[in-house]
Amino acid sequence: MEVNEQIAIDHGLKKEEYKKICDLLKRVPNFTELGIFSAMWNEHCSYKSSRLHLKKLPTSGKKVIQGPGENAGVIDIEDGDAIVFKIESHNHPSFIEPYQGAATGVGGIMRDVFTMGARPIANLNSIHFGSSQHKKTKNLLRGVVHGIGGYGNCMGVPTIAGQTSFDNSYNGNILVNAMTLGLVKKNKIFYSKAAGLNKPVIYVGSKTGRDGIHGASMASASFDEKIEEKKPTVQVGDPFTEKLLLEACLELMAGDSIIAIQDMGAAGLTSSSIEMASKGNLGIKLNLNKVPCRESKMTPYEIMLSESQERMLIVLENGKEDIAKKIFDKWDLDFAVIGRTTNSKNIELFYDEKKVASIPINTLVENSPMYDRKWKKTKLPKKNKYKKGNFNNLKIKDVLKKILSNPNIASKEWIWQQYDHTVMGDTIQKPGGDAGVVRVHGTNKAVAASVDSSATYCWAHPITGGKQVVAENWRNLISVGAKPIAITNCLNFGSPENENNMGEFVECVQGIGEACKYLNFPVVSGNVSFYNQTKDIGIKPTPSIGGVGLIKDYKKMITMQLKEINNVVLIIGKTEGHIDQSIFARIILDEKNGPPPEVNLFNEKNNGETILKLIDQDLVKSAHDISLGGMITAISKMCIKGNKGIRLNKSKNLINQVEYFFSEDQGRYLIEINPDNLKKVTKILNDNSVHYEELGIIIENDIIIDEKTKLTIDELKSYNTNWLENYMN
Amino acid sequence: MKVSAIITLKKDVLDPQGKVIHQTLDGMGFKDVNEVRQGKYFEIDVKENDPKKAQKIVEDMCDKLLANLVIENYKIIEIQ
Amino acid sequence: MKVSAIITLKKDVLDPQGKVIHQTLDGMGFKDVNEVRQGKYFEIDVKENDPKKAQKIVEDMCDKLLANLVIENYKIIEIQ
Amino acid sequence: MKSAVITFPGSNCDRDMHVALNKFGFKNQMVWHNDNELPKSDLVVLPGGFSYGDYLRCGSMASKSKIMQSVIKFAKSGGLVMGICNGFQILVESGLVPGVLLRNKYLEFICKNVFVKIDNKDNPYFKNLDKEVFEFHIAHNEGNYFCTNDQLKEIEDNNQVAIYYCNDNGKTEEKFNPNGSLKNIAGIFNKKKNVLGMMPHPERMIDKSLSGEDGSLFFKNLINNIK
Numbered sequence A: 001m002e003v004n005e006q007i008a009i010d011h012g013l014k015k016e017e018y019k020k021i022c023d024l025l026k027r028v029p030n031f032t033e034l035g036i037f038s039a040m041w042n043e044h045c046s047y048k049s050s051r052l053h054l055k056k057l058p059t060s061g062k063k064v065i066q067g068p069g070e071n072a073g074v075i076d077i078e079d080g081d082a083i084v085f086k087i088e089s090h091n092h093p094s095f096i097e098p099y100q101g102a103a104t105g106v107g108g109i110m111r112d113v114f115t116m117g118a119r120p121i122a123n124l125n126s127i128h129f130g131s132s133q134h135k136k137t138k139n140l141l142r143g144v145v146h147g148i149g150g151y152g153n154c155m156g157v158p159t160i161a162g163q164t165s166f167d168n169s170y171n172g173n174i175l176v177n178a179m180t181l182g183l184v185k186k187n188k189i190f191y192s193k194a195a196g197l198n199k200p201v202i203y204v205g206s207k208t209g210r211d212g213i214h215g216a217s218m219a220s221a222s223f224d225e226k227i228e229e230k231k232p233t234v235q236v237g238d239p240f241t242e243k244l245l246l247e248a249c250l251e252l253m254a255g256d257s258i259i260a261i262q263d264m265g266a267a268g269l270t271s272s273s274i275e276m277a278s279k280g281n282l283g284i285k286l287n288l289n290k291v292p293c294r295e296s297k298m299t300p301y302e303i304m305l306s307e308s309q310e311r312m313l314i315v316l317e318n319g320k321e322d323i324a325k326k327i328f329d330k331w332d333l334d335f336a337v338i339g340r341t342t343n344s345k346n347i348e349l350f351y352d353e354k355k356v357a358s359i360p361i362n363t364l365v366e367n368s369p370m371y372d373r374k375w376k377k378t379k380l381p382k383k384n385k386y387k388k389g390n391f392n393n394l395k396i397k398d399v400l401k402k403i404l405s406n407p408n409i410a411s412k413e414w415i416w417q418q419y420d421h422t423v424m425g426d427t428i429q430k431p432g433g434d435a436g437v438v439r440v441h442g443t444n445k446a447v448a449a450s451v452d453s454s455a456t457y458c459w460a461h462p463i464t465g466g467k468q469v470v471a472e473n474w475r476n477l478i479s480v481g482a483k484p485i486a487i488t489n490c491l492n493f494g495s496p497e498n499e500n501n502m503g504e505f506v507e508c509v510q511g512i513g514e515a516c517k518y519l520n521f522p523v524v525s526g527n528v529s530f531y532n533q534t535k536d537i538g539i540k541p542t543p544s545i546g547g548v549g550l551i552k553d554y555k556k557m558i559t560m561q562l563k564e565i566n567n568v569v570l571i572i573g574k575t576e577g578h579i580d581q582s583i584f585a586r587i588i589l590d591e592k593n594g595p596p597p598e599v600n601l602f603n604e605k606n607n608g609e610t611i612l613k614l615i616d617q618d619l620v621k622s623a624h625d626i627s628l629g630g631m632i633t634a635i636s637k638m639c640i641k642g643n644k645g646i647r648l649n650k651s652k653n654l655i656n657q658v659e660y661f662f663s664e665d666q667g668r669y670l671i672e673i674n675p676d677n678l679k680k681v682t683k684i685l686n687d688n689s690v691h692y693e694e695l696g697i698i699i700e701n702d703i704i705i706d707e708k709t710k711l712t713i714d715e716l717k718s719y720n721t722n723w724l725e726n727y728m729n
Numbered sequence B, C: 001m002k003v004s005a006i007i008t009l010k011k012d013v014l015d016p017q018g019k020v021i022h023q024t025l026d027g028m029g030f031k032d033v034n035e036v037r038q039g040k041y042f043e044i045d046v047k048e049n050d051p052k053k054a055q056k057i058v059e060d061m062c063d064k065l066l067a068n069l070v071i072e073n074y075k076i077i078e079i080q
Numbered sequence D: 001m002k003s004a005v006i007t008f009p010g011s012n013c014d015r016d017m018h019v020a021l022n023k024f025g026f027k028n029q030m031v032w033h034n035d036n037e038l039p040k041s042d043l044v045v046l047p048g049g050f051s052y053g054d055y056l057r058c059g060s061m062a063s064k065s066k067i068m069q070s071v072i073k074f075a076k077s078g079g080l081v082m083g084i085c086n087g088f089q090i091l092v093e094s095g096l097v098p099g100v101l102l103r104n105k106y107l108e109f110i111c112k113n114v115f116v117k118i119d120n121k122d123n124p125y126f127k128n129l130d131k132e133v134f135e136f137h138i139a140h141n142e143g144n145y146f147c148t149n150d151q152l153k154e155i156e157d158n159n160q161v162a163i164y165y166c167n168d169n170g171k172t173e174e175k176f177n178p179n180g181s182l183k184n185i186a187g188i189f190n191k192k193k194n195v196l197g198m199m200p201h202p203e204r205m206i207d208k209s210l211s212g213e214d215g216s217l218f219f220k221n222l223i224n225n226i227k
C-alpha cells in the first residue's frame, strides 16, 4: 500500500508528525515503516506530552538502584536484596473487555518485573469505576475483578492490597492500574540495553497473532462513537503460558547467557527491538519469517505491530543458543533466533528475503516528538463558610452510617477475597489493612506496599492533590511500621490537548514532585495514561501512587485492629476541622466546591518519622492513618477489625464536634498505646514536637461517643462490610 | 422451547485453552491434529413456544450477556 | 476434517454456572426462562479425511480426555 | 522421612509445600511432571496451583502427565499420596479418589480461612491428632465437590470423607459451606485411606505470622505417624 498523509492520520499521527517522518527519512515511509513510526511516536510509547514535565520528578536517592527508564524501578533493601516494582494502566481495554483487559494488564506488569530478573512476590491494583448507580458499573467491576484474579491467581503471585473507587467521572472510562513487586539479588538484575555486535536476538514465549494490533494507539485515543470499530484490538491473556515464561526466564537468568532482555508489551516486537538496540547504541536486523506466528500469512506490518501477550525478546551471548533453547523446550515455549545486533544503527527488517523496512533508530527514538502543551493553572478555590448551627441538627450516628456504607469507604472484601493473597506463604498483612506486607522469603525482613489516589482532591486543586496522594501513601506505609523507600506512579488524565486536563497533569506532577522531594521518597518508575475521557470530558485527574517500604524485623509489623481493652488511643497530628472536599461535604452537605485539605510536608515527615520511632521501641499496639471520612471513620474501622469498642474522651478541641469527627485534615494517625507506656510515648511525642490528643480508651463492643450516642461494633460492621456484597448480588 | 447456542472465539483471537488441549492430546498420542478450538455451549429452555421468537430471545441473550462480541461470535444451532 | 463436539453435564449433575446465568438473565428482564445449562464446545481439525474415521478419533479424544464421563456426556454434532 | 512434591506446568504451591515439608522434618525432593520415576519416598504430594492453566477441567490434563503413572502405581501399592487443592483435582481426574470438583457455587474464587472438621482418624493422616476442628485456609475456584448418589453411598459406607466444612464449633451446616460442595465435603480418602485429597492448604498455615498455625499441627502429626 502506498503511504500518504491520510493513511498516516488514520494511524493516529498528526500532519506535522508525518511531515517530520518524511523529512527525517528523506523519503516516504512504506506501510510497515509507517506502522512502526505510529507505534513508536504515539503518546503511550513516546511520552510526547508528558516527558518535559516528568523530568522534574525526583528520581534518585541512596536506595535507588534503577530509576525510570527501564522496564521497572529497582530499590535496595539491604543484604544484597533489591525490590523491582512498577505500576501500569490498562484502562481502555478494560472498558471494552473488562475480563481480558484487566487480566492482560496484570500479565503485562508482571512481565515488566520478571524481565529484570526478579520473581514477582506481590501484586496490587488501583481500580476506578463510574457511579455505583450507572448501569455499566456492576458488570465492569465484576469483569475487572475476575480478570485481575484470573491472571494473578494462576501465576501464583499474591495480590496483597489495592484501592477501589467509584465516581461519575469514570462512567465512560474506567481505570485499571496494576502494580507488581519482585524480589531480586542486587548482582543479578537484568537490563534491556543490548551490547556487542552480531549477537543473536531471540524470540521466546507465545506465538504472534493478529491480536491487539494497534493496542498502543488505542490507549492514546479517547473514546468516541467509533468505539465499536476498535473492538478487535483487545488481547486475550494466557496466564498459564506466562507462568511458564516466568519460570523459564528465571531459569535462564540463573546462568550467564543473557546480555539484554525486554518484554514485548505495548507495540510488541517494534518497541522491544528498537529499545534494546537504542539503549546499546546499536543496529538490529530481524528476519520476520523466523518469528513464530499463530496465524498463517501474517504480514511484516502485522508481525511488527502485534500485541500478542506473553512474549520476550532476548539478546544472547554467542554460542548460548542451545542452552537457552533447551530451557524453553522444557517449558514448552516457542524459541527462535530471529535476528542479530548490527553496527548499522538502523532497524532492518527482512521478509521473504527482501528488505521490508530500514529506519535509523535514533530517528524513531531521539527524534520522536516532544510537546510543550498549553496548560492552565488551577486557582486554589475559596473555602466554604458553613453555618455551624446546621451541623447541630445532624445525628452523628446517621452520618457515620451513611459514610461507612458509602461505596468509597465500604469494605472491599468482596473484591480481595477473590484474589489469592496468601500464596507463596509470606503474606503477613492481607488486604484490608493500610498496606499489604510480604516477608522477604527466608529472612526476617518484610516489604510493605500500598497504592493510593485522591481524584477529588486533585480535581479541586491539582498541586495540593498531588502532594496529598504521596503523603497518604507514605502514611499507609508508616502505619504498618515500614520505612517508606520509593514510589511508582500511574498518571491517569484526560486529553493533553485540552488545556485544563493538561494543566491538571502538570500541576499534579508538580505536587507529587514536591512531596517526594521533601519526604525523600523518590519516583523510580511509572506510567502515563492520557485520553481517559469520553468525547470532550476528561476523568477527574487520577494519579495513582504505589509506594514501597521496608520493615527490617517483620515481627515488628503493625496492623490496624485494636488489640486490648484499656489501652489508650492517641490522635497524632492536629485536627483543624477542614471540611471542604471531604466525603462528609460531598455526601452529607452535597457541597462539591472548596479547596482540599492542606498538606504540611514538615508535619507529615515529622509525624511519620516519630511514629516509626515509637514502633521501633515496641510502643505501638495498632495504628491507622486518618484519611477519607475523617477520624471517626478511621476509629470505626479499627474497632471493626479488632472487634473492640472505644469510649471517646470529651474533646478539648475547640472546633465543632462534626468537624472534629469528619474533617479530613492531613498528616494524622490513630495509634494504640498501653497505658503503662503512655508517659514514655507522650515524652517522645513532645520531644519531637508532634501534636497529639487522647482520643479515648478501648472497651468491649461499643463506640461510646457521649451519654446519648452509642454504636455497637455489630452495627458498624453491618454498615461497612455488607454494602459491596449486597450491591454485587 | 429448548434453544442451543454455541459461542466461539473469533478467528484471530488467541484460544489459550485450545492450544494447551492440543498439546496434551499430542502428548497422549493423538498426533494428527491440526488445531483445537474451544467454545461454550448453552442449552436454554425458554417458555416461548414459537421457534422464531424463541430464537430471537436467545440471540438477544447472547448479545447482551452470554457472548462478548468483542472477541466472540455466537450461533444458534438447534431449536427444539 | 473439522469435527465439532459438544460436552454437557449429565442431568443430575449440579450446574452452578448455568444456575447463576439463569439468575442473571432473570435480573436483566428475561423472565421466561425455565432452565439454563452450560456446556463446552470443541472444534477439532484432524488430518484424517474420512468422516467416519475422523469422528472415531474425536470420540476417542472425548473418552480419554475431553469429557469426564462421571459427570459429562458428549455428542459429535458436525463433521466437515 | 522422605517426601516428593510433583511440579506440573502451572503448579504454584509447589515451593510452599516444599518449605512446609522441610520445616517439619521431611527430606523433600521436587519431581518434574515429565519424569518417569518417583524417587523413593514415604509421601508424595500433588501441590496446589493451576496445572495446565486449569484449562478444560482442573486437573484433567495433569492427570495425563508421565509421572502420574508412577504416582498411580505408588498409590495402588499403598504409598501415601496427598493432593492439596489443584492436587485434589488431579487425584479426582486420575480416578485415585472418587467424585469431581465443580466450579464454586457463586462462581467466584475464594481466598479465606475456614473451619474443617475431621471425621475419621483411623488413617495415617489424622491418627493421633487431639483436635477435631481445624482452622485451615482455602484458595480456589473449583472446590465444589460432587459425586453421584451411588458414589456418595459408597464413600459414606467406607468412611471416606476426610474433612467437612464447619464452623468453629464443628457444626457442619450448609451456611458454613464456602463453595457449595456436596454435604460440606472438603476432603476425601480413597478406600484404603492412603490417598487423601483436600481443598484446604495446610502449607499456608505454618507459623504464627501467617493465617494461623493449624497447618503446623497437621504436618507435625503426619511425620510422626509415618515414622
Ligand SMILES: Nc1ncnc2c1ncn2[C@@H]1O[C@H](COP(=O)(O)OP(=O)(O)O)[C@@H](O)[C@H]1O
Residues within 6 Å of the ligand: A125, A126, A127, A159, A160, A161, A162, A163, A164, A408, A409, A411, A412, A413, A415, A416, A430, A431, A432, A433, A434, A435, A436, A452, A476, A627, A628
Ligand atoms: N482492588 C483492590 N484489591 C485489593 N485490595 C483492595 C482493593 N480495593 C481495596 N482493597 C483493600 O481494602 C482496604 C481499604 O482500602 P482503602 O479504603 O483505600 O484504605 P485506606 O483508606 O486505608 O487507604 C485496603 O486494605 C486495600 O488494600
Ligand SMILES: [Mg+2]
Residues within 6 Å of the ligand: A433, A434, A476, A479, A624, A625, A627
Ligand atoms: Mg490507610
